[in-house]
Amino acid sequence: MVSQSVPHVVSRCTVFPSHKSSLGDLKLSVSDLPMLSCHYIQKGCLFACSPALPLSEILAVLKSGLSMALSxxxxxxxxxxxxxxxxxxVSCDDGGVDFLHADGSHFxxxxxxxxVEGFFAFDGMVSYQGHFRPILAVQVTELADGVFVGCSVNHAVADGTSFWNFFNTFAELSRGVKRISRVPDFSRDSVLISPVVLKLPxxxxxxxxxADSPVREKIFRFTRESVLKLKSKVNNQKWEIDGGVEAAELMGKFSNDTLKFPDGKLPWLRTAVAEISSFQSLSALLWRGITRARKLPPSKKTTFRMAVNCRHRLEPKLDPLYFGNAIQSIPTYASAGEIxxxxxxxxxxxxxxxxxxxxxxxxxKMVEEWERDPRCFPLGNFDGAMITMGSSPRFPMYDNDFGWGxxxxxxxxxxxxxxxxxxxxxxREAGGSVDLEVxxxxxxMxxxxxxxEFMQYVSAY
Structure with a gap:
């Protein structure tokens, strides 16, 4: 039986950028500042077979790749x-980041x-502590037959888009790529940069x-076929389609094709209707399932919050690889009875x-509302009827190869x-499959x- 004890840290050091920074101080935006009360983001990737290199060389490669990524x-x-x-x-002063090696060989x-527990540094650390502690920590945990690379990043400095762009770059440079594929943008000239001061205690x-309330955590997996089936059901799909294109396939293509045909008149459709996306379909399924499971009275107002990327929503648009937070949390309300x-x-x-x-x-408008009442983001379930959706199935979480797949x-x-x-x-199988960490x-639970209704779409591990 596998021990459930947490990995223990074997060594810790500071890694510095390979080149000195010429970037000046970056002012936190109205999307960054509310995150000062949030924990550091903690995400990581699990790799199955350890490479042929000894662990000491693996750690050396990762430290070198990290140093180049920091530059x-x-x-x-x-x-x-x-x-x-x-x-x-954010003072770009080359202060360095924490790099930890942990032993989890009993896993x-x-x-x-x-x-997972013990696979990330800075557990429980609030982002405000970035005044005194590093903005980033990387922990490499050796397993009996693999490696886990976990990153903890200050949430007032980066959102999910920025986090995964860094992680992808870290992997690229570690495996020897000389020219990175996704160059971050550090501009600070949008409406998100405000003259308003957030007063902090x-x-x-x-x-x-x-953080001590009892909860259970589980990952529910939805295959591509299951997602397309759900999406078809939600969209009441009764379309007549030319050319033998399968309806389920079409549902997966529609959102991309609307970029080419913004009026919605797709050439192979005789009839087109407004589409509800796969992600919105999954969110609705979850909203109903959790509301039922909570056994709320019909009059109870429920809230479903979704974090949305504002980079492409603003005019003028931000660079897709704008570094920082460029997200807003948007609520949808409905009573339990309505749902x-x-x-x-x-x-x-x-x-x-x-x-x-x-x-x-x-x-x-949300920027202006925050400026009238600047505050940290109130994260939590305050009335027992809230759901908060974060991260995104569009993030390139599996596009990470440090040299061993x-x-x-x-x-x-x-x-x-x-x-x-x-x-x-x-x-992991891509193609539109989704994992929901609940x-x-x-x-x-x-x-x-x-x-x-919920479980009919969930796939076995």
């Missing part, structure tokens, strides 16, 4: 600084639990949820309307987890696991 991402090697006027900056890849803000008395499509339509309405004007799994640490927190990952109160 491309100077903010990650810096520290937070608050000036005399109260503005918070085997196939036995690694979904809720002495000692900095704390997380806004109880359970209507069908799945109705729930998905509510989410679809919220996302569709979140364009340039709405993004700017693609990851076999993606895992997260204990950061920012509470009843109702959901994180979406791409499935954190719920134990009794709610038991109810979701026995929910027929």
């Amino acid at each position: 491309r991402f100077p903010p990650l090697a810096g520290r937070l600084v608050t000036d005399s006027d109260g503005y918070v900056y 085997r890849v196939r036995d690694l639990p979904e809720a 002495d000692g900095g803000p704390k997380v806004t949820f109880s 359970l008395s209507h069908d799945l499509r109705w729930c998905a339509e509510q989410l679809n309307k919220t996302v569709a309405a979140h364009g340039n004007e709405t993004v700017r 693609r990851p076999v799994a993606v895992r997260s640490g204990r950061a920012n987890k509470f009843d109702g927190k959901i994180s979406a990952f791409p499935g 954190v719920l109160a134990p009794e709610t 038991a109810g979701l696991e026995s929910d027929p």
Whole structure:
């Protein structure tokens, strides 16, 4: 039987950028500042077969790759600084990052639990602490038959898009790539850069949820076929299609093709309707399942929050690889009675309307609202009826090869987890498969696991 004890740290050192930074201080934006009360992001990749190199050489390769990656991402090697006027900056001062080697050799890849513990540094650290501690820590944990590479990144400095761009670059440089494929953009000239000061309490803000409340965590897997089946059901698909294109295939193509045909008049369709996306379909399925499992009274208002990327929503658009936070959390509301008395499509339509309405004007309106009442983001489930969706199945989590192949799994640490927190990952098999990391109160999780509507789309491990 595999021991469930956590890995222990064997060594720790500081890694510095390979080249000195010429990047000046970067002011935190209205999307960065609210994250000062959040834990560091903790995400990592699990690799199955250790490479032929001895572990000492593996660690040397990773340290070298990390040093080169930091020279491309100077903010990650810096520290937070608050000036005399109260503005918070990332000082790109080459202060270095923590690099840890941990022994988890009592674990085997196939036995690694979904809720990993001890595989990430800075556990429980709030992002404000970036004033005194590194912005980034990398922990490499050796397993009996593999390696886990875990990164902890200050959430006031980076969002998911920025995190995975760094992780991908770290992998590229570690395996010997000379020219990185995705160059980050460090500009600070958008509406997100505000003259408003966020006033913080002495000692900095704390997380806004109880990290000690009992919860269960589970990853629910949805194959490409299962996602397409759900999406077809939600969209009441009755289309007549030319050329023998399968309906399920079409559903997977529609969102990309609307970029080429923005009026929605696709050439192979005789009839077209507004599409509800795969992700919105999955979110609606989850919203209904969790609401049922919570056994809420019909009049209880529920909230489904989704983190949306604002880079392409703003006008003028931000660079797709803009480094920092460029996200907003948008809520959709409905009573428990409405959710359970209507069908799945109705729930998905509510989410679809919220996302569709979140364009340039709405993004700017939320910036103005924050400026009138600057505060840290209130993360948590405050009324027992909230769901918060984070991360994205579009992030390139499996596009990481440090020199010994693609990851076999993606895992997260204990950061920012509470009843109702959901994180979406791409499935390893790609092609539209999705993994949902779900954190719920134990009794709610038991109810979701026995929910027929939800579980019919879930695939076995």
